[in-house]
Amino acid sequence: MKVQRVALRNVGLLGDTGSGKTSLAEALLFSAGAIERLGSVLDGTTTMDFDADEQKRSRSLSSALATLSWKKTKINLIDTPGAGNFVADAFACLRVLDAAIFVIHAGSGVRVQTQRLWQACKELGVVRLVYINAMDAERADFDQIMNDLTATIEDNSIIPFHLPLGKGPAFAGVVDVVRQRGLSFQAGGRGEVKPCEVPEALADSLAATRERLTEAVAEADDALLEKYLEAGTLNDDELVESLRAAVRQGSVTPVVCGVATQCLGAQALLDLILDYLPAPNERPPLRGAAPGNGAEVLRQPIDEAPFSALVFKTMADPYSGKLTLFRVMSGILTPDKVVLNANTGEKERLGQLNNLLGKNQLTVTQVSAGDLAVVAKLKSTTTGHTLCDEKEPILYPVIEFPKPVISIAVVPKSKGDEEKVSSGLRRLSEEDLTLQFSVDHESKQLVISGMGEDHLDVVIDRLKRKFGVEVEAEEMQVPYRETIRSSVKVQGRHKKQSGGRGQFGDTWLEIEPRERGSGFEFVDKIVGGAIPRQYIPSVEKGIVEAMKRGSLAGFPVVDLTVTLYDGSYHSVDSSDMAFQIAGSIGFKKGVEQADPVLLEPIVNMEVFVPEDAMGDVIGDLNAKRGKVLGMDSRGKLQVIRAQVPLAEVLKYATVLKSMTGDRGSFSMEFSHYEMLPPHLSEKVIATSKKRGEA
Ligand SMILES: Nc1nc2c(ncn2[C@@H]2O[C@H](COP(=O)(O)OP(=O)(O)OP(=O)(O)O)[C@@H](O)[C@H]2O)c(=O)[nH]1
Ligand SMILES: [Mg+2]
Incomplete structure (x- = not known):
């Protein structure tokens, strides 16, 4: 097989909602000639927001993929949603990206999702570049965003590669710091760029910024440092070459700017992607596990290695049914291969292979290592699964999604x-x-x-x-539970005499509280045949049935031991059903006498907030009967960990939004049950009575 090598980049567009990611994707696709017309988010005509619900809301609800070609390099672009409810999809894409462009609106600053995604990129080794968008906006402020970035992300690596020429309606291009030239952004075209003079007024800040860049790379490279100290400067090519390495290592993060909606300067950004962002085969070996025994497997991300792929997205398509989007992590994939799903152990046939341009598919004849593609109609494969060569199996870590809130x-x-x-x-x-x-x-x-x-x-x-x-x-009901606080001994007796054969069952039960979260235990202590063996499971069955609805407000009863220690039977009238009923009667009676209480679910929460909102958020959690367990900082973002009753935070999204001006986010998961305080218990019982009557 002849291997066709293509230069490749996998780039994600990340950042807060409304920063212009989908618009920038459109500009890049248009500039590279992948699409014939520049669509807009407001008209609902972009390539990436092709879903009707996205168009209706003018924002992205899930990630989208499009492929373009620029100067013989293939670029896979993933547009991601920035809104808190949908941003999980952006996190899921990080595993298949080599680089991310953080899109920041020049007029609104750095908000919470940017900070969280930035941290996640750092941890996963995804190289970063910052694009300050909407430089045409009235309140656009490049310097303010630079300050904001350093303050919120605390990353000394962030250095401008471009300085803006004018702002607001007067924004006309940039000064290229590395090559020390002006670049005039041509309006009304496909993002073209023309050289221009560097205005006198910018000479000083150009010199200072270039010196910062030079120092940043010279520090990391002794030979370069010597040259720099001798000559007092580095030439352009030396600087570009060493910056490429620095960006890939994360010691320098380029900042550039533009106007996505007018496609201003988009070609300059395409050039930067080629110059500075890494190709898939420049990444370190991939880590996976051997399916079955979990032993570590290292895999080179190259064509010559055995085939493996990671599924990062599943899409329902009205024509082709289920679409599976994946990255070939190693090896080369050709159509109609049968591969192993390392998560399910099942075989899958990967039929026709396609690239994507938003919702449109373009058939390809092979997918090489590092490339992204889509295949239709897989049977058992879902997002996060690994597909691989059956003879060289590997399992990559699954992609985790946050639990519903x-x-x-x-x-x-x-x-x-x-x-x-x-x-x-x-x-x-x-x-x-x-x-x-x-x-x-x-x-x-x-x-x-x-x-x-x-x-x-x-x-x-x-x-x-x-x-x-x-x-x-x-409205959702809170899943309360009921339990008991004291021990009782009760008789459960069922006797019915009607016409022909009667019904008889008689049980003595001891009911005792158990530790919280320990569930239900049934103990059989019948001796001497007081109840025949075959009816003992009947008693338990009757109790389990009765446990489904407690006496206070109809919620399930939990955390108790029931011991069946005595009883009696009738040789003709006793039956399975009679003992089920007897057990159930005894249980209900016992629970009523055993000091029953309601339990409420408590959730673990992590709340991410900017520093200035900390006091308000903590005060509010306390007012909601929450317990703050601790605080951490992730960059300049604070994380508050707390345990709070679920009933108090059913609508927390709205509360947090208003407390933080939409700069916060949170996650929650079930932790345990605790006793519901008496005054609240009364309310729940009253509501349930009302519902029962209705
Ligand atoms: N003035 C100006 N407006 C822009 C620019 N880029 C985007 N916008 C507008 O900002 C709004 C949001 O743009 P999108 O591209 O949808 O932003 P997004 O980052 O994809 O947002 P989410 O999908 O919600 O994460 C739209 O109304 C755009 O028209 C820009 O460069 N200049
Ligand atoms: Mg979008």
């Missing part, structure tokens, strides 16, 4: 649509791993869980548009 119950507007709703949700949750759904066996409602109110709104919209079912959302 809020839940609501949904009811179809037309009776009989239940099946349609659940099959729609099943399809949606295949492509969106932050969406979960289940049937609540307490309320019999269909419950959907997701990252926040916006997320669940989108899910409800999609059920309607894609699957033709309308649902009504109901």
Whole structure:
């Protein structure tokens, strides 16, 4: 097989919502000639926001992939969503990116998702470049953003490669710091750039910035340092060459600027991607595990290595069904190969291989190491799975998604649509791993869980548009539990004499509290045949059934031991059913006498906030009966860890948004149950009574 080598870059566009990522993707695609017209987010005509729900909301809801070619290099661009409810998709893409362009709006500064994603890129070795966008905006302020970046990200590596020529409506281009020349950004074209004079007024800051760059690279390279000390400067080529290495190591992070919506200077950014961002084969060996025994496997990210790939996204396509997007981590893939899914152990045939341009597919004949591609109709493969050569198996770490945060119950507007709703949700949750759904066996409602109110709104919209079912959302019930505080001994007796054969069962139960979280235990202490052996499981069955609805407010009863220690039977009238009923009667009576209480779920929360909002957020968590467990800083961002009753934070997204001016984010997961304070318990019991009467 002849190997066709292509120069390659995998670049993600990351940053806060509204910073201009989708617009920049459009500008880059247009500049490289991959598309014929420059679409806009506001008109709903961009390549990356092709989904109807994205167009309706003028923002990205999930990541999208498009491939372009620039100066004989193939660039895979991934546009990601920045909004908190959808940003999990951006985190998932980091595993297949070699570099990220952080897009920051020149008028609004550095917000929380940028800070979190930056940290994650650092940990995963994803090389960073900053693009300060919207330099045409009235309040655009390049220097302010530079200060903001250093203050919030605390990264000394951040250095401008471009200095802006003018700002607001007068923004006309940049000064290229490395090559010490002016670049005039041509309006109305495909992002072309023309050389121009460096204005006198910028001479000083050009010199100072270039000196910073020179020092940054000279410090890391002794030979270069000597030259620099001797000559007092480095020539352009020496500087470019050593900067490439510094950027790849993360010791220098380039900052550039432009106007995405007008495609101003987009070609200069394409050149920078080629000059400074790494190719996949420049990365260190990949770490995976041997499926089965977990021993570490190292794999070179090159064509000559055995085939392996990581799935980073699943997309439902109306024509081709399920689409699986993956990165070939090693080896070369040709069409119609049968490979192993290392996570499920099943074989998959990878039929036709395609590149993507938003929603459009372009067939390719091979995918080489490091490249991204898409394949349709895989059976058992989902996001995060590893596909590999069966003879050289490898399993890459799975891509973790955050657990859902809020839940609501949904009811179809037309009776009989239940099946349609659940099959729609099943399809949606295949492509969106932050969406979960289940049937609540307490309320019999269909419950959907997701990252926040916006997320669940989108899910409800999609059920309607894609699957033709309308649902009504109901307020979610907190899943309370009931338990007991003291021990009792009770008799559970069932006797019925009617016409023919009667019913008889008689049990004596001891019911005792157990440790929180330990569940239910049944102990059989019947001796001497007081109850025949075959009826003992019947007693337990009756108790388990009765446990599903407690005496206080109908919530399941947990954390207790029931000992069956005595009883009696009738040789004719006793039966399985009679002993089930007897057990159930005894249990209900016992729980009522054993000082029952309600338990409420407590969640572990991590709240990310800017420093100035810390006091408010902590005060609010305390007011919500929360316990603050600790604080950490991640860069300049504070992380508050706390345990809070779920009932208090069902709508936390809205609360945090207003407290932090939308600069915060949080995650939560179930921790344990605790006793519900008496005054709140009364309210829950009263509500449940009302519901029962209704
Ligand atoms: N003036 C100006 N507006 C811009 C520029 N780039 C983007 N915008 C506008 O900013 C808004 C958001 O742009 P998007 O490209 O959707 O931002 P995004 O980063 O993709 O946002 P999410 O998808 O929510 O993460 C849109 O209304 C754009 O028209 C720019 O360079 N100048
Ligand atoms: Mg977008």
